[in-house]
Amino acid sequence: xxxxxxxxxxxxxxxxxxxxxxxxxxxxxxxxxxxxxxxxxxxxxxxxxxxxxxxxxxxxxxxxxxxxxxxxxxxxxxxxxxxxxxxxxxxxxxxxxxxxxxxxxxxxxxxxxxxxxxxxxxxxxxxxxxxxxxxxxxxxxxxxxxxxxxxxxxxxxxxxxxxxxxxxxxxxxxxxxxxxxxxxxxxxxxxxxxxxxxxxxxxxxxxxxxxxxxxxxxxxxxxxxxxxxxxxxxxxxxxxxxxxxxxxxxxxxxxxxxx
Amino acid sequence: xxxxxxxxxxxxxxxxxxxxxxxxxxxxxxxxxxxxxxxxxxxxxxxxxxxxxxxxxxxxxxxxxxxxxxxxxxxxxxxxxxxxxxxxxxxxxxxxxxxxxxxxxxxxxxxxxxxxxxxxxxxxxxxxxxxxxxxxxxxxxxxxxxxxxxxxxxxxxxxxxxxxxxxxxxxxxxxxxxxxxxxxxxxxxxxxxxxxxxxxxxxxxxxxxxxxxxxxxxxxxxxxxxxxxxxxxxxxxxxxxxxxxxxxxxxxxxxxxxxxxxxxxxxxxxxxxxxxxxxxxxxxxxxxxxx
Numbered sequence: 001x002x003x004x005x006x007x008x009x010x011x012x013x014x015x016x017x018x019x020x021x022x023x024x025x026x027x028x029x030x031x032x033x034x035x036x037x038x039x040x041x042x043x044x045x046x047x048x049x050x051x052x053x054x055x056x057x058x059x060x061x062x063x064x065x066x067x068x069x070x071x072x073x074x075x076x077x078x079x080x081x082x083x084x085x086x087x088x089x090x091x092x093x094x095x096x097x098x099x100x101x102x103x104x105x106x107x108x109x110x111x112x113x114x115x116x117x118x119x120x121x122x123x124x125x126x127x128x129x130x131x132x133x134x135x136x137x138x139x140x141x142x143x144x145x146x147x148x149x150x151x152x153x154x155x156x157x158x159x160x161x162x163x164x165x166x167x168x169x170x171x172x173x174x175x176x177x178x179x180x181x182x183x184x185x186x187x188x189x190x191x192x193x194x195x196x197x198x199x200x201x202x203x204x205x206x207x208x209x210x211x212x213x214x215x216x217x218x219x220x221x222x223x224x225x226x227x228x229x230x231x232x233x234x235x236x237x238x239x240x241x242x243x244x245x246x247x248x249x250x251x252x253x254x255x256x257x258x259x
Numbered sequence: 260x261x262x263x264x265x266x267x268x269x270x271x272x273x274x275x276x277x278x279x280x281x282x283x284x285x286x287x288x289x290x291x292x293x294x295x296x297x298x299x300x301x302x303x304x305x306x307x308x309x310x311x312x313x314x315x316x317x318x319x320x321x322x323x324x325x326x327x328x329x330x331x332x333x334x335x336x337x338x339x340x341x342x343x344x345x346x347x348x349x350x351x352x353x354x355x356x357x358x359x360x361x362x363x364x365x366x367x368x369x370x371x372x373x374x375x376x377x378x379x380x381x382x383x384x385x386x387x388x389x390x391x392x393x394x395x396x397x398x399x400x401x402x403x404x405x406x407x408x409x410x411x412x413x414x415x416x417x418x419x420x421x422x423x424x425x426x427x428x429x430x431x432x433x434x435x436x437x438x439x440x441x442x443x444x445x446x447x448x449x450x451x452x453x454x455x456x457x458x459x460x461x462x463x464x465x466x467x468x469x470x471x472x473x474x475x476x477x478x479x480x481x482x483x484x485x486x487x488x489x490x491x492x493x494x495x496x497x498x499x500x501x502x503x504x505x506x507x508x509x510x511x512x513x514x515x516x517x518x519x520x521x522x523x524x525x526x527x528x529x530x531x532x533x534x535x536x537x538x539x540x541x542x543x544x545x546x547x548x549x550x
Contacts, residue, residue, distance in 0.1 A: 056439055080442025092437035094430045105430045108423070109442035157442070 006065075007032045007193050008053070008084070008161045013062035013072075015045075015052045022048040023059070024217035030161055030195050035187050037196040037204040037225065039238055040214035046197040047089055049214070050163050053195070054086040055079040067160065081109045083160030089197075090169060091146040093153070095139025099130050102138050102149055106156030116156070122190075123152040126182055144175040151179070155186070161193045168200045176200065180207050201238035205229045213238070220258040233257055263395055265511045271401040271470065273507020274408035278463035279484035280491065280499035281415075282456040288432040288494055289452035290344075292355035297460055298481015299366040304332045304461030305381065305468040305477070306374050313382050321384050329461050336457025340450040363478060370475035378472035381465065404466045411462055412500060415455075419496075428452060486530040492540020501541065505529065 006029040015023040022045045030036045040046045051057040053064055055076040064072040071079050080086075085106070094102050103123060107116045124131035127148040133141060138149055147167055154162050167183065168176040184207050186192045198204035205211055211228045213221040221233065228234050233256055282297045294300075310316045311324030319327070343362075347354050380386075385399035419425040431438040431448045438445050467473060467480070487506045491498025506526045513522035533540060 054440060056436070075444075076439040077442040077444045080440070086440040088437060088440055092434055092440070094433045094437060096433055097426065097430060101426050101430075104423075105427065105438075105441050105443065108427060153441070 005032060006030055007067060008195065009065045010049075010053070011063045011065070013049070013052055013059045013064065015048055015057055015059045017048075022217055023052065025062070026214070026217070026219055027062075028195075028212055028219070030193060031210075032193055033187070033191045034209040035183070035194045035196055035207055037198055037208035037211045038214055039198060039201045039204060039211060039228075039234075041199065043216070044214045045217045046214055047165055050086060050165050050195075050197055053079075053163060054084055056086075077109065080157060083158075084163065085154040085157040085159035085161075086163045087150050087154040087165060087167065089165040091143070091150045093138040093146050093149050096137055098135050099138055099141075099149055100134050102153050103130075103156050106153035107158075109157065119156055119158065123155055126186065127152055144171050144179070147171060147175075147179060148182075151183070151186075155190075155192070159192070161195060164194055164196045166197055166199065168198060168203060176203055183207055201234065202229075205234075215258075220256075260394060261515070262512075265515055266508060267395070267397055267401060269508035269511045270504060271404040271507070272510065273504035274404050275463050275467050275470075275503070276480070276484045276487045276506050277500040277503025278408060278411070278459050278466070279481055280488040280503045281412075281496060282459045282463075283481075283485060283488040284491075284494060284496055284499040285452055285456045285459070287488075289428065289449050290355075292344075292352050293359070293485075294453075294456065295356060295359040295481065295485075296363040296366060296478075297456065298484060299363040299370075299478035300332070300336065300457060300460040301464040301467065301481065302370060302473060302475060302478035303335075303366055303464070304328060304457070305464030305473045306370055307331055308461070308465050309374070309379060309381050309468060309473065313379075321382075325465060328465070329458055332457040332461040333454040336460075337450050337454040340453035344453070345446065345449075363481075367475045367478060374475070376474055376476075378474040379468075380472045381468035383469045386469070398470075400470045404470060407462060407466060408500075411459065415459075415496070424448075424451070483526050486526045489530050490533045490541060492537075492542045495540065495542040498540055498542030 008030040010026060010028045013023050013026045014021065026049060028036070028038070038046055038049065048057065052059050055071070055074050055078065058073045062072065063070050066082055066084060069082065071082055094105060097105065103120055107119070110116065129145055130149060130152055133145065138146060141149070151164070151167065164183070167179050171179065180203050183194070187194060196204055196208060205225045205228055208225045211223065211225045212219050213234070221228070237256060279297055279301055282300070283293065286292065286294045308324055308328035311319045311327055312321055343358070344355065347358060383400070385403055388399040390397040390402065419429055427438070427443045428448055428451070430441070431443055431445050435445055464473070467477065483506060484503065487502035488499045489502070490505060491500070491502030506529065509525050509529060510522050513525045
């Protein structure tokens with residue numbers, strides 16, 4: 001892969017829930033300034049992988065390397081300080097804090113207090129609705145607005161890499177388009193490096209530079225986002241398109257190439 | 260006039276219940292566990308102050324003794340969280356409940372050994388004096404209780420609303436996982452919450468011992484304060500204070516108007532009524548999560 005040096009890389013990560021092995025030796029590289037997406041169905045281990053990076057879960061084996069520093073097994077607050085911001089699945093905003101206070105909490109670990117106000121203005125520029133709702137309790141906003149707040153809160157940490165866990169979850173197609181447009185803009189204009197986990201393969205692959213496909217804890221496919229979009233397996237199993245077979249029916253027995 | 264007089268005494272008592280209830284709610288919000296030793300922490304705080312201040316012990320000046328006692332209790336509560344409570348992290352909440360009940364017994368026993376079981380009074384500069392407002396008697400001690408509670412409540416309010424640590428404490432209590440993701444040191448924050456609860460308990464204890472007398476069993480007042488916290492809606496700080504005031508005011512009123520014995524059951528009767536009519540308490544802070 002001909003890309004800039006990776007900001008974040010994972011090497012042979014293995015993570016367990018008790019006796020159950022959720023991640024079975026995964027290696028991923030996230031190059032600087034790019035969006036890398038990880039696709040997979042429910043239970044594939046996408047969220048577990050994210051949690052392993054951000055330190056909420058610890059891997060049994062393998063390394064997570066952020067700009068040359070090994071960060072696996074460290075406490076979450078240490079990893080945030082090192083430069084990883086996690087935008088969790090299902091928003092997880094602080095419901096009784098105002099929008100502004102939520103954003104301030106995103107900047108909790110930052111040392112350069114004088115720049116925080118500028119960054120809040122930057123977030124408001126990308127998400128004007130948040131500016132309007134500045135003093136509203138976050139829990140009273142709609143799902144889409146909460147997702148915007150969660151992304152904005154992640155940005156406030158000035159991360160080296162931002163982990164986005166299913167930003168499209170529970171949003172209308174129109175809102176998904178809007179959020180992904182902003183994600184792409186953030187990547188292009190603010191050169192935010194992102195690792196994006198999605199079930200919505202179509203949207204994710206259109207936004208990303210590179211993609212991995214995760215199935216039951218293993219990487220089964222990897223490639224440039226364009227290649228993946230064009231791949232027959234991805235089209236059939238993740239984009240739900242059916243090719244015409246000779247008999248003009250869907251062939252149910254078609255096997256994935258990696259099985 | 261009698262009723263007004265009762266009201267003043269009730270408010271002063273209610274302030275103390277409210278402060279102990281505040282400790283219950285602080286810890287519950289931060290860690291989702293109930294600290295049933297809150298009343299006993301109040302008792303210990305009062306005895307430490309008494310040791311500092313009273314003539315037969317160290318006889319320090321009142322202000323210095325109070326500040327020292329508050330600092331010591333904050334430190335002790337902090338350590339209690341680090342050394343004991345944190346070990347139960349991930350265990351059922353039930354374990355913490357049993358642990359704190361047992362802790363209450365231990366504290367009561369220690370207090371009995373060190374300070375004896377006889378009621379003792381805290382020597383204060385404001386004992387035995389009173390304002391006389393047109394026949395209405397307002398003791399200095401009662402005035403101090405009301406003012407100290409107001410000051411403490413207002414400073415807690417500003418701490419939680421205005422400071423970075425205070426807002427982070429709120430954040431950690433509203434969504435612990437998200438607080439982890441933001442890099443907020445959640446474990447340290449819960450130790451700090453225990454320290455704050457230790458401070459409110461000590462202030463309550465000082466006010467209690469200044470108004471009347473303290474003995475090792477005084478910590479059982481915590482049960483009434485627990486009822487106050489439930490009335491206010493477990494999880495709401497203003498609610499805890501309001502619950503305390505309600506109980507404080509109703510008690511002497513019931514003593515005055517109702518047949519003997521009723522005043523003791525009033526706090527729990529009110530608690531039951533509130534639980535039936537408004538199960539989330541008077542000042543519920545409940546929010547459904549949107550998907």
